Amino acid sequence: MEVSGRRTIIAHGRLAMRELRLAAARERHHGLQIMTFEQVAARLAGGLARPVDDETLRSTVQAILPSIVLGELDSLKSLPGMVGAATDTLRKAWRAGVDLQARAGEHPRIASIASIEDAVLAALPPAMMRPTDLVATALQRLDHVGPLFGPIEIVGITELSPCWRPLLHAIAARVPVRWTAGPRSTPTWLDSGAIDVARSEPHAPEIATVSASTAYHEAIEALRWARQLIASGTAKPAEIAIASVTPADYDDHFLALRADANLDLHFVHGVKITACREGQVAAALADILMRGLSQTRMRRLGSLLTAYPGPFQALPEGWTRVLPADAPLASPQAWVHLLDRLTAADWPDEIDHGPALREIISLLSQGIAAAEAIGEVLLHGRTLAIWRKALLAGPAASLDLTLETLKQDDGLDACVSVAWMPASALAASPRRFVRLLGLNSSRWPRGISEDRLLSDHIISTDELDPLPVSAADRRDFVTILATSERQVVLSRARRDSDGRLLGRSSLLQGHPHEIYLRRNRVPGHALSETDRLTARPEEFRALPQAIAAATCWRNWLREEITPHDGLIRADHPVVRAILARTQSASSLRQLLRNPLGFVWHYGLRWRAPESGDDPLVLDALAMGDLVHLTLDRALRALEASGGLAAATAQQIASAVDGAAGEVAEFWETERPVPPRVVWRRTLDEARELSRRALAFGDEHLPGTRAFGEVPFGGAQPKTDVAPPWDLAASVEIPGTGFRIAGYIDRLDVSGDGRRALVRDYKTGRKPKDSIILDGGKELQRCLYAFAVKAMLGEDLTISASLLYPRDEVDLRLEDPENILVDVAGYLRAAHANLLAGGAVLGADTGGTYDDLAFALPANAGAAYCKRKIAAATERLGAAAQVWEAP
Numbered sequence: 111m112e113v114s115g116r117r118t119i120i121a122h123g124r125l126a127m128r129e130l131r132l133a134a135a136r137e138r139h140h141g142l143q144i145m146t147f148e149q150v151a152a153r154l155a156g157g158l159a160r161p162v163d164d165e166t167l168r169s170t171v172q173a174i175l176p177s178i179v180l181g182e183l184d185s186l187k188s189l190p191g192m193v194g195a196a197t198d199t200l201r202k203a204w205r206a207g208v209d210l211q212a213r214a215g216e217h218p219r220i221a222s223i224a225s226i227e228d229a230v231l232a233a234l235p236p237a238m239m240r241p242t243d244l245v246a247t248a249l250q251r252l253d254h255v256g257p258l259f260g261p262i263e264i265v266g267i268t269e270l271s272p273c274w275r276p277l278l279h280a281i282a283a284r285v286p287v288r289w290t291a292g293p294r295s296t297p298t299w300l301d302s303g304a305i306d307v308a309r310s311e312p313h314a315p316e317i318a319t320v321s322a323s324t325a326y327h328e329a330i331e332a333l334r335w336a337r338q339l340i341a342s343g344t345a346k347p348a349e350i351a352i353a354s355v356t357p358a359d360y361d362d363h364f365l366a367l368r369a370d371a372n373l374d375l376h377f378v379h380g381v382k383i384t385a386c387r388e389g390q391v392a393a394a395l396a397d398i399l400m401r402g403l404s405q406t407r408m409r410r411l412g413s414l415l416t417a418y419p420g421p422f423q424a425l426p427e428g429w430t431r432v433l434p435a436d437a438p439l440a441s442p443q444a445w446v447h448l449l450d451r452l453t454a455a456d457w458p459d460e461i462d463h464g465p466a467l468r469e470i471i472s473l474l475s476q477g478i479a480a481a482e483a484i485g486e487v488l489l490h491g492r493t494l495a496i497w498r499k500a501l502l503a504g505p506a507a508s509l510d511l512t513l514e515t516l517k518q519d520d521g522l523d524a525c526v527s528v529a530w531m532p533a534s535a536l537a538a539s540p541r542r543f544v545r546l547l548g549l550n551s552s553r554w555p556r557g558i559s560e561d562r563l564l565s566d567h568i569i570s571t572d573e574l575d576p577l578p579v580s581a582a583d584r585r586d587f588v589t590i591l592a593t594s595e596r597q598v599v600l601s602r603a604r605r606d607s608d609g610r611l612l613g614r615s616s617l618l619q620g621h622p623h624e625i626y627l628r629r630n631r632v633p634g635h636a637l638s639e640t641d642r643l644t645a646r647p648e649e650f651r652a653l654p655q656a657i658a659a660a661t662c663w664r665n666w667l668r669e670e671i672t673p674h675d676g677l678i679r680a681d682h683p684v685v686r687a688i689l690a691r692t693q694s695a696s697s698l699r700q701l702l703r704n705p706l707g708f709v710w711h712y713g714l715r716w717r718a719p720e721s722g723d724d725p726l727v728l729d730a731l732a733m734g735d736l737v738h739l740t741l742d743r744a745l746r747a748l749e750a751s752g753g754l755a756a757a758t759a760q761q762i763a764s765a766v767d768g769a770a771g772e773v774a775e776f777w778e779t780e781r782p783v784p785p786r787v788v789w790r791r792t793l794d795e796a797r798e799l800s801r802r803a804l805a806f807g808d809e810h811l812p813g814t815r816a817f818g819e820v821p822f823g824g825a826q827p828k829t830d831v832a833p834p835w836d837l838a839a840s841v842e843i844p845g846t847g848f849r850i851a852g853y854i855d856r857l858d859v860s861g862d863g864r865r866a867l868v869r870d871y872k873t874g875r876k877p878k879d880s881i882i883l884d885g886g887k888e889l890q891r892c893l894y895a896f897a898v899k900a901m902l903g904e905d906l907t908i909s910a911s912l913l914y915p916r917d918e919v920d921l922r923l924e925d926p927e928n929i930l931v932d933v934a935g936y937l938r939a940a941h942a943n944l945l946a947g948g949a950v951l952g953a954d955t956g957g958t959y960d961d962l963a964f965a966l967p968a969n970a971g972a973a974y975c976k977r978k979i980a981a982a983t984e985r986l987g988a989a990a991q992v993w994e995a996p
Contacts, residue, residue, distance in 0.1 A: 116141040116260035120150060122267045125378045125524050125531060126539035130265065132525045143259065147267075147274050148241070153258060154277075155247035158237045164197070166238065167230070169502040171196050174229040180222040183563070190508040195562040196226050202561060202574050203227075204241045205271040217568050241273040248277055255284040263288045266538040268585055269297055269577055279304060293592035294537075295585065312592035315544075319600045319621045323629040328547050328601050329363035330637065331627055333371050335599060336528050338635035339543055345596075347374065350528045351541040353590070354548040355556060355583050357532050364530055371638040376524045378531035380517030388493040389513065390414055392500060395488065396509040399478045403471065405439040418490045421470050426459040429467075437780040442475040447779040481506040537586040540593035549602040551613035555583035587617050666967050666974060671981045676706040676950040685944055688712045692823060692840075692849045695890045701940050702886040702992050703954040709944075710962050718961035725782050728792055731959075734873045736777065736792070737915075738855060740800045741871060742818040743769035745856070746831060748804070754816045759805060766800045803871055803915035813861020822897045823851030834859055835901040843896065843930075846937040854894045856913075859902070866902065868894045868910040869920075876914040879996075881921065882929060885953065886992040888912065892933055895926040932995070939988035950982040951975060953993045 121127050121144060130144045145153070148161050175187045175196070186192050203210055203223070210224040231240070239247065262285060270278065281287060282304040289296065289305050293312035300307065322328040332352045339345040354360060357379055365385060368375045383389035394411040401407070409430050415422040432452055439445055446468070454462040473484055485497040500512045529541070533554075536544065548554050558578045560566045571578070591598055600621060603612055618624075636642035643650040650656050665672035678685070688709070693701075700708045710716045728736065744765040748754045757765070774793055783789055817834065821827045823841040834857070842849045858867040870890040881888060895910035910923040923929065956963050956970035967974040983990045 116143070116257075118143045118145060118150070118259040118262045120145060120147050120262060120264045120267070122146065122538040123378075123535045125529065125535045126266050128524050129539050141260070147264075147270065147278070148244075150259065150262075150281075151241070151244040151248050151274065151277055152239075154251055154254060154281075155239065155244050156251055156254070157247075159239055159244060159247060160237055161244060162234065162238050162240055164201075165499070165502060166234070167200065168193060168197050170230050170233050171200075171226065172502065172505070174226070174233055178225055178229050180225060181218050183219070183222040190505045191562075193505065196223070199223055199561055199563045200227060200230065203564075205273050206574055206576055207242060207273045208569065208574060209242075213569075219564060219568050223563060241271070245273060245277045249280055252280055252284050255281050259285060261286045261288070263290055265290045266294075266540075268294050268537065268589060269582070272576055275299060294589050313595045315591070315594045316597045317591070317600065317621060318597075318625065319618060319623060320625040320627050321602050321604050322627050323604055324607060325359055325548070325603045326363045326607075327627070327629050328603055329360050329367055330641075331601065331633075332545050332547060333364075333367050333373065333375070333637040334633045334635055334641070335545055336375075337371065337373060337637050340528075341635060345543045347528045348526050349542040349596075351536050351543070352528070352530045352545045352547065353533045353536040354546065355533045355554045355579075355586070356548055357530065360530075360547060367637065370640060373637070374522050374527040376522040376527035376529050377520045378524060378529050378535050381520045382514065383496055383516040383518050384513055386518065387414065388491075388496055389516070389518075391418070391489065391493045392496045393510065393513050395485065395497070396481075396500075396513060398474055399481055399484065400507075400510055402477075403440060403442060403445065403474060405433055405437055408439070409433070415488065418493065420488050420490055421466060421473075422488070424466050425463050426457060426461070428458045429463065431458060432456050434780050438782045439779070440783070441778075442471055444779045445471045447775070478506050478509070481509060533586045533590065534582065537589040537593070540590070540595075542595040543597045544590060544594040545599040545601060546587070546590065547601050549600050549615040549618055551615055553612075554587070554615050554617065555580045584617065667977075669977055669981060671950055671978065671985050675978055675982070676709070676948070677985075678709075678947045678949055680947045681945055682947065684713045685709065685949070689847070689941060689944065692851045694850065694852045695893050696852075698848065698850070698893070698937065699886060699889050700954070701944070702889075702936060702952070702989065704952040704960065705940065705944055705949050705986070705989075706951045706955055707960060707962050709949040710965065716962055716965065718964070725784055727784055727788055730874060732781070733792070733796070734871075735781075736773065736796045737799050737803075737873045738819070738871060739773045739776070740766065740769045740796050741803055741856070742828070743772055744800055744804060745816055745818040746829060749816055749831075753814065754804060755807075755814045757804075762804045763801055766797050766804065770797045770800070799873055799915045802918055803913060806913060806915065806918060806920065814858050815861070817857045817859070818855065820854040820857045821851075822854065822901060823849065825851045825853060828853070839901060841897045841900050843893070843934055843937065846934050847941060848937055850893055850897065852894075852897075854898070857898065863902065864905070865907045866898050866909070868898055868908060869913045870894065870911070872912050872914050873916065874914070876917045876919045876921070881996060882923065883933070883992065883995040885995055886936065889933065891923040892926055892929045895923065896930050936989060936992040936995075939991075940986075943986055943989045948985050948989075950985050951978055952982065952986070952990070953979075 117139075119130055119142065121130055127144050127146075134142045134144065152159050152161050172193045175192065180187055200223070202208075210220060210227050214221040214224040259281075262281065264287070267289075268291075278287070279301055282301070287305045288308055289300065290308045292308070292310045296302075296307055296309075320331065322331050336347075336350050336352065339350055340347055352364075352375075357377075361377070361382065364375060364377070365381060384393050391411075391414045394407065394414055398404075398407045398411060412422055412425070412430060416425070416427075417423075433439065434448070437444070437448070439448065449464045449468050449471075452462070452464050454460050457463055470488075473480075473487060476484065482498075482501055485494060485501070489497050496513075496516065500509055500516060503512045503516065529536075533546065546554075556579045558571065558575075558580045560571055561569075561574055564574055600618060602614060602618070606612055632645045633641065636645055643653070651660070662674045665674040671677055691712070697708065697712060700711065725732075744762070745754060747765040747768060748757050748761065751761075754762075770793055773796075774789075777783065784792060815834070817831065819828050820833055821837055822833075822835065822839075824838060827833065827837065840849055841851065854868060855871045856867075856869040858869075860866070868891065877884070883889065883892070891910040891912060895908045899906050899908055908926060910926050912921040912923075913919075914921070954960055956966050956975040963970060
């Protein structure tokens with residue numbers, strides 16, 4: 111075991127320090143310290159002195175800004191980016207050694223920054239010092255340099271901020287200082303007489319230049335290259351590095367590809383905090399506080415917070431089942447209305463958790479202004495630490511952006527993994543095999559920009575930022591080429607994510623030969639199983655998944671009907687089950703016009719995905735629901751106060767207005783709502799249509815009683831109004847085997863019970879031509895007329911019609927008994943066809959109102975359906991004849 115006196119190595123960056131410590135441990139060096147120069151200055155200053163860390167500086171600036179006077183910057187101090195801008199400016203001034211207090215009289219802006227500095231220094235802990243103070247204190251304790259540090263070696267550093275240079279030269283006068291530059295350049299200010307500069311010849315690695323289609327393609331090719339080096343035995347993972355000056359542009363790509371490749375790729379600069387569950391919790395809470403309450407956001411937050419101590423953990427498992435599926439719940443009032451209606455029986459554990467959820471809603475409704483207090487109540491442990499850090503890193507108003515910038519360690523060991531890192535970290539800690547990404551013009555090197563608060567005309571950029579990123583990028587590029595031992599691959603993207611052409615970096619001028627990598631090329635070595643199968647189509651074709659996909663694709667392109675178009679085995683149990691259920695007019699319409707959709711909807715329980723956004727306008731179906739609800743409530747009010755038949759126009763208008771107000775309150779709680787201006791106009795239109803529908807009186811039966819939304823066939827009543835028949839009685843269409851149930855929009859029954867008027871409201875425009883079944887689209891009049899006669903007796907005279915209040919037109923159904931005979935024939939044919947396995951497409955498949963069109967081939971209405979409809983019509987036989995019915 112080697113025993114030696116105290117020595118110190120000064121390095122730059124976390125990766126370099128990790129690797130140096132590992133090397134020291136392997137060589138059994140005792141008494142060796144590995145530190146940054148900032149840590150050396152703080153140690154020498156003594157007295158528990160420590161430098162100002164970024165988090166403390168940012169939080170201090172945030173705390174002092176509201177209370178100080180900044181002159182011309184007063185109007186900016188409350189803006190979201192001011193904390194970050196002031197922090198960056200102070201850092202630059204301190205590193206450059208600019209004395210802001212001494213120069214405050216030169217310009218009002220410098221005086222403003224000096225005021226910020228003065229307030230920050232007064233608020234910092236006494237032991238926390240800015241760089242110039244650390245240097246001044248350390249220079250007074252140079253006698254302790256030898257015992258504290260011994261001989262000092264500086265490794266992997268190409269530059270040092272001006273604030274540290276006087277201390278370095280003073281230390282070099284007391285103890286031996288060795289600047290191990292290797293093949294790197296050395297700064298011109300370095301006193302080579304006092305400091306021993308150790309140089310070596312630059313390496314001559316194999317250099318290749320490649321171009322990929324996009325940044326994502328660059329990331330793919332980088333991981334292919336790394337895996338090939340490892341699999342071939344050419345390199346160990348710890349010898350491979352992938353780097354860029356802007357790693358944030360590639361982080362998301364590498365994060366996804368790392369999981370697919372199952373490769374240990376260490377992010378030296380850390381991964382996004384939102385890549386972990388705790389970060390997602392913080393992001394979900396920030397989303398609600400910044401954008402307001404909604405059911406989607408609450409479901410997300412609740413599912414993430416259930417596993418953590420706090421108010422959400424008190425809610426039972428599956429508590430979100432009490433939330434109406436279509437309700438946006440976009441305001442505290444909507445949540446209050448919902449909770450007021452819930453009872454203990456509605457909750458999964460049959461215990462009323464309404465008060466607990468009400469407290470959560472009340473807390474969240476305080477918004478972003480109470481972000482700190484809300485986080486303290488709802489969050490716990492590491493999630494709470496992330497939340498606090500985000501609030502320190504920026505104002506609450508930009509929490510979502512702040513969370514995106516926060517980083518955390520990915521948990522991998524840098525010394526045994528392929529490393530993905532900034533170019534500056536690679537320049538300080540070289541590896542044998544290197545791939546540099548993003549060598550495009552304006553991206554590497556990056557452009558020089560003025561400071562946000564101290565522009566170039568106030569303090570020269572060369573003075574405030576003597577180590578600009580442009581020069582650093584060029585220096586790092588040269589350093590990497592000189593220190594990489596075996597191979598360097600220079601990569602650039604030909605286009606950005608929007609398809610715009612990108613130019614070559616000026617750093618590639620000496621490397622004219624460029625290998626053009628196609629996005630769909632067959633790689634020499636795949637990065638993952640997916641990549642391998644894509645590169646070997648013959649092998650992929652043999653997989654069951656590929657065989658099934660290829661067969662499906664070929665069948666879609668054939669004109670005949672195949673199993674991929676809905677052919678199933680005869681007498682399928684799922685089909686028998688759904689045909690045996692009680693049907694509705696809507697389900698029978700779908701059976702006649704879209705058998706494939708009927709099986710998908712009622713057999714497989716497929717549903718169209720719900721949008722999380724509120725609509726700009728209500729669609730036709732939603733508008734119809736709104737009018738129907740208004741009509742039902744208004745009709746009940748009129749019947750309770752003398753009856754519709756005796757109501758005046760003013761009474762009808764008053765009842766409609768009251769009903770519309772109740773429906774609007776209900777709708778805003780349960781359903782998506784358009785913007786306020788559009789919503790008011792929609793309600794006005796619903797009122798007008800409802801008023802016309804109720805005032806339309808072409809026939810008044812003597813002693814009429816009017817009913818709305820009348821249930822039959824076992825349907826559950828929507829109101830407490832007693833219906834005119836037995837709700838439990840079954841209604842079966844003769845000769846078809848179908849039982850039906852549903853709700854009749856409006857039913858008027860004469861006082862003697864011998865005549866009835868059945869009306870179905872239509873909120874759209876009336877058809878140009880007279881219709882009876884309209885190709886199977888209009889079954890309600892016929893089926894509802896049959897249901898009323900079945901429930902009230904055969905001697906009842908029925909009048910069935912479609913009422914279009916927009917045009918004030920009532921379309922009567924002539925001879926409903928004979929029409930029912932035709933409908934029964936069509937339904938028998940559809941029933942027999944489906945049992946025989948013909949769940950094929952129909953006239954409505956892929957149409958405008960087909961909710962399940964997303965499950966069909968792309969652009970199905972224009973290509974697939976036209977190609978298949980002839981064969982489908984032949985397969986359906988008599989069941990398809992309804993499409994030609996007038």
